[in-house]
Structure formats: structure tokens, C-alpha cells
Amino acid sequence: MIKTGKIDQDQIRKFFLGSKDQEGFLKQLIVYALLICIGFVYLYPLLYMISNSFMNLDDLLDTSINWIPSTLAIGNYIQAAGSMNFFVAFLKSIIIAGVPTLLNVVIGAIVGYGFGRFEFKGKKIMMAILIFSFILPSQITMMPTYVLYSDLKILGSLKAFIYPSLLGQGINAPIFILIFYQFFKQVPKVLLEAAQIDGAGYFKSFLRISVPSAAPAILTVFLFSFVWYWNESYLTELYVCGLFTETSWTTLVVELKNFAENFNAYQTTGKAATNINESIRMAGTMLSILPVLLMYFVLQRYFVESIDRTGITGE
Amino acid sequence: MSKEKKVKKPRISAGKLARREAMAGYLFVLPWMIGVVIFLLRPLFTSFQFSLNNIRITPKGRMFNFVGYQNYTQIWLEDPEFPVELMGYMWSTLLSVPVIVVFALIIAMLLNGKIHMKGFFRLIFFLPVIIVSGPVMNMLVADGAATIPSMDIQAISTALDQFLPHSLVESISELFNNMIMILWYSGVQILIFLSALQKIDGSLYEAAKIDGGSGWECFWKITLPTIKPMVLLNAVYTVIFLSNHGNNAIIGMIQNSMFSGTKEKGYGYAAAMAWIYSLVVTLIVLLFAFLLAGRKDIYERQVIKVKRAKKKEIQMVKKIERRGKANAKKIQKARLRKKYRSYDKNRED
Structure with a gap:
């Protein structure tokens, strides 16, 4: 009983902290978490831009709406494209x-x-x-x-x-x-x-x-x-x-x-x-x-x- | 280098083929050479000339009025904005370059491990390079998309204000304010580091592991020394990128004064500004180059020491040889004169 328990403990430790030749689960978790966090920060302005560009005026003023607009306001794009003279430009x-x-x-x-x-x-x-x-x-x-x-x-x-x-x-x-x-x-x-x-x-x-x-x-x-x-x-x-x-x-x-x-x-x-x-x-x-x-x-x-x-x- | 110098190349005038090849080389480089003269050397000279003049545009053309270094003194003593902006630029560059380089290195190290979806992450981290341009950035900064949402910058800056000079604190809080922009500027650097890391020989790490080195030690003793040239490259690249970027306030300032119709300003004033600005940028580049390239590690120093010792030894041997030869000659002469004298006696003479 005691012996098997010890082996289990060792295996668990190895699994989380890793050994010399295999990276531990914990370390990998941290690496992925970091990468995903930084990746999100990288994409944040872009996502913000996309989500905001589809909002109409009511959505913008509504504080309960953060990311997902209530309606897809394509009109924003049409107006922006018109003022930028999109196709010529x-x-x-x-x-x-x-x-x-x-x-x-x-x-x-x-x-x-x-x-x-x-x-x-x-x-x-x-x-x-x-x-x-x-x-x-x-x-x-x-x-x-x-x-x-x-x-x-x-x-x-x-x-x-x-x-x-x-x-x-x-x-x-x-x-x-x-x-x-x-x-x-x-x-x-x-x-x-x-x-x-x-x-x-x-x-x-x-x-x-x-x-x-x-x-x-x-x-x-x-x-x-x-x-x-x-x-x-x-x-x-x-x-x-x-x-x-x-x-x-x-x-x-x-x-x-x-x-x-x-x-x-x-x-x-x-x-x-x-x-x-x-x-x-x-x-x-x-x-x-x-x-x-x-x-x-x-x-x-x-x-x-x-x-x-x-x-x-x-x- | 010293070794190359010592071995004297036998001077042989270039043969027909070599001369023809050199001519072809000049021919290929010729467009660039003309471009350098027209778009680099001549403008450099002319802009210096401009900076010593007060230039006004009249219907007849440009009127030059030589004023000496007055433009420069005017910028430093009378311009209300330029010196302040320049200091701000200097601080923010000196602060953000290390941040960008270190951040890029960390990301590259993370990506260099055994990771699934490496391509996807690389895609994300390189994305900003494609869309980073002045107006786009301005739009994003203006709408507050450039700050990390849940970061209390005010608290940080008030805390720092107590024991640091104000201008420095301002740049630091600006750094935090535009954190995402700073991160966005590091796309190219990440890739440069990544491809340098992938080229490090894996057996080095294995050897270190067998000797009991931890990951921490491996980083400082293997990774960092190997990619040191890339650190310098990235630092210089970052400085240049930041100083040529469209969001830079100083660039706008130079342009404004170039086209301002006032009496004092104009092309000459703007040229003087540009010269000061370029000087500052060059100084920053040199500073980083000095900091990162100047120091040699222990191994290199040891090598230099040994080389120096060897050189001394060779000189010593040569000296002895030379003296021996001279003495031998003297003995030879004495022999020819058929006066057989011993070496010691010869010396007494």
C-alpha cells in the first residue's frame, strides 16, 4: 500500500513539475497561459476596432454593451467608404x-x-x-x-x-x-x-x-x-x-x-x-x-x- | 584582425579577368551609386547649407539670407516646444527600446519551446507589422484602444512621482498608457530573435544539462551570448523604427516649421531642427551600440590575453634570432679576416 502510494506521488510530481527530459504540465500550462494572454493583448485593438465598427449610436452609448453589438450596423462602413471615396482611393x-x-x-x-x-x-x-x-x-x-x-x-x-x-x-x-x-x-x-x-x-x-x-x-x-x-x-x-x-x-x-x-x-x-x-x-x-x-x-x-x-x- | 594584417598579401596587380569583374560590379551597383549622390550626399550637404540660412519663399524664388548658427541658437533658446519634445522623445526611446527588446526576447523564448500551434502564435505576433501605420495608430490611440483595459496608470505615476524627476515619470506613464502600441512595435524583433534561437546548436544545451546546468544558467551562459549580435541588431532597429515612425511628434514639428510662413521659420529653421534631431538619434544608436557591443565576455578576454602573450613570445624569439644572426655575421667576418677570436672577446670589442 505504502509503496504504491509513493510511486503515485512521484508520478504526480513528475507530471506537474517535469523531469530533466520532459517538460512538466505546470510549466506548459504557464507558457500557454502567457502566450494566450499576450496574444489577446496583441489582438485587443483589432478586436475592439472590429466590434466597435459594427455598433450603431445606441450601442455606443449603452454601457451594458461592451463587445457584441446588438445589430450589425453595416451603415457605418457604407458611410466611411463613401467619405473616403473608397474604390478610387x-x-x-x-x-x-x-x-x-x-x-x-x-x-x-x-x-x-x-x-x-x-x-x-x-x-x-x-x-x-x-x-x-x-x-x-x-x-x-x-x-x-x-x-x-x-x-x-x-x-x-x-x-x-x-x-x-x-x-x-x-x-x-x-x-x-x-x-x-x-x-x-x-x-x-x-x-x-x-x-x-x-x-x-x-x-x-x-x-x-x-x-x-x-x-x-x-x-x-x-x-x-x-x-x-x-x-x-x-x-x-x-x-x-x-x-x-x-x-x-x-x-x-x-x-x-x-x-x-x-x-x-x-x-x-x-x-x-x-x-x-x-x-x-x-x-x-x-x-x-x-x-x-x-x-x-x-x-x-x-x-x-x-x-x-x-x-x-x-x- | 591582427593575424590578417601580419600576413602580407603579395601585391599583384589585378589581372584582366579580375578587372573585368570589378567593372561589371561597378556597373551593377551604378544605379545605387547615382542614387546615393543625388538623394543622400547632395541633400545632406544642402540641408546643412539650409540650416545656416534664413530662407524665405518669394514669388521670384527662394531667398537665401546667411545667418550662421542663428537658427540653432533660436531653436534652443526661443522655441517653446522643440527642446521639450526632444527631451521627451529621448526619454521615451531610451525607456521603450529595452522594454521592446526584452519583451521580444521573452516571446521568442516562449515560442521556441515545444508548443502546439506555433504557426498560429507567430501569425498573431507578426500581424501588427502589417497594419502599423501612423494614421491607424492615431485612430486607435485616440479611441483608447491602445491601453490595457484594467491597468491603473494614474496610481503608478503618482507613486513614481515621489522619487523620480517629473519628465521621466511622464515618459514612464506614457509607456504604460500605450503599452499595446509598444508591444505592437516588436513584431519584427520577435521573428529575428526566434530565427536566431532556432539556429543555436541543440547539443550545447544537452552538454550543459549533462553537466548539471539549470535552465536559468543555460539562458545566461549559452542563449544570451549566442544571440548577442541579434540583441544589438534589434535595439538599433527599434531606435530607427521609433524615430522614423509617423506618430513621432518631432517629425510633425519639422514639417510644420518647414511650411510655416512666419519670418523666422521656414526651410532653414526646419533643416536646423532636422540636424539636431538626427544628431540625437545617432547618439542614441551609438549609445546602444556601445552598451551592447562594447563588452566582451570572459572567454573572449581570455583569448585576447593568450594571443597577446603569444605575440610577445614570438617577438622575443625573433629578437633572439636577430641578435644571434648579427653575432654570427660578426664571427663570420672575423673568420674571413682570419682572426680567430672567441665570441666573448668579440663582445668586449
Whole structure:
């Protein structure tokens, strides 16, 4: 009797506290509890946003309703979309984010290949400048660049984003160049030499051998560049949308930035039924992030595994 | 490094192939090089020039009026907001960077264990990276979605106010106020840590376990030293992210003064602001780099010590050899002169 009791005790202890080679139940419980708590905190703003965006005014004022609205007030979304001019802004956002992104990928690959594949004088200094240009706050070069653009008369057009990314100076371009650099360094040189012996020039071996093998890096750069351009409101407003010059360019995020004004203007035209309230603002916020959110859930594997693939952390 | 220096590479001028390869390299990097000149070096120079001038925009164009360092003194002595904001930015960055990095490390450690639904958790923790943008954040903060609901911030700040300077307390309470935002900024960092942790050799932990090391010891003696470069990388990344983020009050301030029509402000004033701001950011980056990269662990120090001792020994041996050779030469000469003298006598001369 006593003996079996002791064994039971031991087993129970082992089960809860774990041994050297197996983690205890208690420890796992704590880990899961922590992860779920922090995960909830992470999602809290998003959940809050979703639930609030479906509330009508009565629900908002009713203190007994915290999370689940009594009715699904789709009207919030319709009004927000109307004031943001959703479909036009959506298409323009895609163009504004997409075109510089494509250029970023192409130029990033070319420059990254140059750094990763070839040895030349001054390479180390150039890499240092590359990292320096990432650390430097962009505000310091913003004013002269703004002046340059206004002299070139490309303010308020997409060219203000195209030219820098064409020259490898787009938003966060140093990161993308470094990602490609890391990647192309790992392409075995033997392959390229073999291609050269078979008569391929430098550019051909780049296109035919290195680029196809760099598909993960290309995807990573594309996704991140797209998301970053999509979320950029400050530079977009300054350069492309034109802070003072009237242009037709706009993005969802910029519309969101000036949401209150837009909504007031929309209201005076008599289309909106209510004043601006929390729900409508949340609906507008939701609309502006919905496209990237969908993209994230569809392509989440590529986003999450991107950092593993790019080899930032070394092999 | 020292070893590399000692071995002198034989200087051979580059061959035809090497020269051609270098040319191709330049060709590939050329677009970026042009970009650096146009969008980095030239603006850097021009903005410094701007900051020394008072610039007014007239219908005829920009009017430059050289004022020297007046813009800078004006910012520090007369501007009611900028120095205060700058101090606030400094405090909040210095406080939130360690919080973000440590938090990211903890999450990464949790995720690195044997856990079901790892992918799902990674999905959640990386989600903010996708949607974090200035206006979205502003909306969320304005509606109070950024605070953890049941946290009494007022109590914390009044308690801290008694023994800490006020500006510091303000930043701390702000940190608590926007706790979720702080957590949201750590998405990329978590993934960097996670992928670094997964690359640590498992046999190291096994060996430590056999020697009786606890998990705590394993963390401090194996995990942390191995991922130390990643800690630095993440700290620097966080500083840069925070300082370039759209929610930053200083960025808005620079933009406002850039387009303000008043006499004193304008491009020149804004350029001076930007220079001060960049200097502060660079200083913070350097501070973290110094704190995290400067210290070497015991093993590295030991290695350096041994290397130094070895170097000394080699020098000693060489010295002896050299003297021996010189002496041998002298004896040789003496022999040639057919004067057979002993080594000792030679020395007396």
C-alpha cells in the first residue's frame, strides 16, 4: 500500500513539475497561459476596432454593451467608404504602392547582386554608406529633396516615388538591398562560372541563374515593400498627393489621416445621415487596413518565414 | 584582425579577368551609386547649407539670407516646444527600446519551446507589422484602444512621482498608457530573435544539462551570448523604427516649421531642427551600440590575453634570432679576416 502510494506521488510530481527530459504540465500550462494572454493583448485593438465598427449610436452609448453589438450596423462602413471615396482611393493606393515596389525589387536585386557577386575597390565603404543611409533619419534629407522635386516639377505625381526607387533610394531600400546581398552571396560561384564558360555574359548569368534561385528573396522584398509603401502616409502626402498642390492622387491611409475633414465635407453634401462618431471612425480605419490584412492572411506563410529565409540572422 | 594584417598579401596587380569583374560590379551597383549622390550626399550637404540660412519663399524664388548658427541658437533658446519634445522623445526611446527588446526576447523564448500551434502564435505576433501605420495608430490611440483595459496608470505615476524627476515619470506613464502600441512595435524583433534561437546548436544545451546546468544558467551562459549580435541588431532597429515612425511628434514639428510662413521659420529653421534631431538619434544608436557591443565576455578576454602573450613570445624569439644572426655575421667576418677570436672577446670589442 505504502509503496504504491509513493510511486503515485512521484508520478504526480513528475507530471506537474517535469523531469530533466520532459517538460512538466505546470510549466506548459504557464507558457500557454502567457502566450494566450499576450496574444489577446496583441489582438485587443483589432478586436475592439472590429466590434466597435459594427455598433450603431445606441450601442455606443449603452454601457451594458461592451463587445457584441446588438445589430450589425453595416451603415457605418457604407458611410466611411463613401467619405473616403473608397474604390478610387483603393485603386490609387495599389498603384502608389505597387509601382515603386516593383522598381524596388528590380533595382534591389541588381544592386544586391553587384554587392554580393563581385569584388571591387571601395566595396566596404559602399556597404558602410548603405547602412548609414538606413540609420540616418529621413527628415534630414527631406527638405532638399522636396526642393529638388519642386524644381523638377514632379511634385504631386507618381514620379516623385518612381525616381528614387529607380535609383535604389526608395523607402527602406537599404534593407532590401541587404536582403538580396545576403541571398546572392549564397549562390554557389561554381554555377556562375560554369555558365560563363558556356558563354553567358554577366547579365545573362544574373538573369538566368541567380534570379530564379532568389525567388524567396524576391517575394519577401515584394511583400514588405508593398506593405511599407501602403502604410506610408507622411511621404506619400508630401510628395505624391501634394500637400499644397492639388492632385488627384490619394491613398486610403492618407484619406484616413484626414478622415474628420473628409467626413465633414461628405456630410455637407447631404449624403451622410449622422455626425461622425467612434463607430464610423473605426469602420474607416478597418477599411484602410483591410486590403493588407487580407493579403497577410492569404500569404501569411511567406511573411512569417521571410526572416528565416533572408538569412539576416546568419547561417 | 591582427593575424590578417601580419600576413602580407603579395601585391599583384589585378589581372584582366579580375578587372573585368570589378567593372561589371561597378556597373551593377551604378544605379545605387547615382542614387546615393543625388538623394543622400547632395541633400545632406544642402540641408546643412539650409540650416545656416534664413530662407524665405518669394514669388521670384527662394531667398537665401546667411545667418550662421542663428537658427540653432533660436531653436534652443526661443522655441517653446522643440527642446521639450526632444527631451521627451529621448526619454521615451531610451525607456521603450529595452522594454521592446526584452519583451521580444521573452516571446521568442516562449515560442521556441515545444508548443502546439506555433504557426498560429507567430501569425498573431507578426500581424501588427502589417497594419502599423501612423494614421491607424492615431485612430486607435485616440479611441483608447491602445491601453490595457484594467491597468491603473494614474496610481503608478503618482507613486513614481515621489522619487523620480517629473519628465521621466511622464515618459514612464506614457509607456504604460500605450503599452499595446509598444508591444505592437516588436513584431519584427520577435521573428529575428526566434530565427536566431532556432539556429543555436541543440547539443550545447544537452552538454550543459549533462553537466548539471539549470535552465536559468543555460539562458545566461549559452542563449544570451549566442544571440548577442541579434540583441544589438534589434535595439538599433527599434531606435530607427521609433524615430522614423509617423506618430513621432518631432517629425510633425519639422514639417510644420518647414511650411510655416512666419519670418523666422521656414526651410532653414526646419533643416536646423532636422540636424539636431538626427544628431540625437545617432547618439542614441551609438549609445546602444556601445552598451551592447562594447563588452566582451570572459572567454573572449581570455583569448585576447593568450594571443597577446603569444605575440610577445614570438617577438622575443625573433629578437633572439636577430641578435644571434648579427653575432654570427660578426664571427663570420672575423673568420674571413682570419682572426680567430672567441665570441666573448668579440663582445668586449
